[in-house]
Amino acid sequence: MVTLNDFNQLEPTAALTLLHPCVALPAWSNALVQGRPYPNRHALLLAASDAASHWQPADLNQALSAHPRIGEKPAASSAENALSRQEQAAVNDRDAALAQALRDGNARYEARFGRVFLIRAKGRSGGEILQALEQRLSNSDEQETLEALNQLREITLLRLQGVISE
Ligand code: 2AL
Numbered sequence: 001m002v003t004l005n006d007f008n009q010l011e012p013t014a015a016l017t018l019l020h021p022c023v024a025l026p027a028w029s030n031a032l033v034q035g036r037p038y039p040n041r042h043a044l045l046l047a048a049s050d051a052a053s054h055w056q057p058a059d060l061n062q063a064l065s066a067h068p069r070i071g072e073k074p075a076a077s078s079a080e081n082a083l084s085r086q087e088q089a090a091v092n093d094r095d096a097a098l099a100q101a102l103r104d105g106n107a108r109y110e111a112r113f114g115r116v117f118l119i120r121a122k123g124r125s126g127g128e129i130l131q132a133l134e135q136r137l138s139n140s141d142e143q144e145t146l147e148a149l150n151q152l153r154e155i156t157l158l159r160l161q162g163v164i165s166e
Contacts, residue, residue: 002163002164002165003161003164003166004040004041004165004166005043008128009037009107010086015033015036016030017156018163019163020079021066021079021080021082021083021163022159022160023063023152023155023156023159024058024062024065024080025062025063028048028052028055028156031047031140032048032051035047041166043158044160048157049157050166052112052152052153052156052157053099055153057145057149059078059149059152060145060148060152061115064115067084068081068084068132069102069116069117070091070102071091071093071098071103071126072105073085073088073104075092083162086144087121087122088121090121090123090124090125090126091121091126092155095126098126098127098130098161101130102126103129104129105134107134108137109137112137113150117136117153118148119151120155120158121155122155122158
C-alpha cells in the first residue's frame with residue numbers, strides 16, 4: 001500500500017509494477033500511470049473507471065489469467081494470488097458441500113461460456129456466489145459477457161483501492 005502522493009512520484013516502471021496485480025491489462029495500467037499526477041483519490045478512481053469503461057470481450061479473456069476460479073484459493077505466492085485469497089475470505093472452504101457445488105457450477109459455467117466464471121467475491125458469502133453463478137448460467141452470451149466485464153471492473157477498482165491509500 002502506498003499513498004497517492006507516493007504513486008504520483010514513482011518512476012513509471014515502479015508505478016506500473018504497483019498496478020500490475022489490479023488487472024492483467026497493460027493498457028489500463030499505462031493510461032493510469034500516464035494520467036499522473038492525480039490531485040486526490042477521487043480523481044484517480046474516476047480515471048481508473050474511465051480507462052476500464054472501454055474494455056471489450058477480448059480484454060475479459062486476457063484479464064482472466066489473474067483470477068483463479070472461485071473456491072480455488074491459489075497457493076502460489078504472488079501479489080494477485082494474495083489479493084484473490086483476501087477477496088474470497090468469506091467463502092468457507094471447510095464447507096465440503098459448498099466446495100463441491102462451486103466446483104460443479106464452475107464446470108457447467110465453463111462448458112456453457114468457454115471461460116472461467118468471474119464475480120467480485122469481496123462482500124459476498126460462498127452461498128451468495130453460488131446463487132449468482134446459477135442465475136448467470138441462464139444469461140445469453142451477450143448478457144453474460146457484459147456482466148463478467150462489469151465484475152472485472154468492480155474487482156479492479158477494489159484492488160486499486162487496496163494498493164493506493166489516501
Ligand atoms: C475472483 C478473484 O480472484 N477475486 C474475485 O473477486 N473474484 N475470481 C473469480 N473467478 O471470480
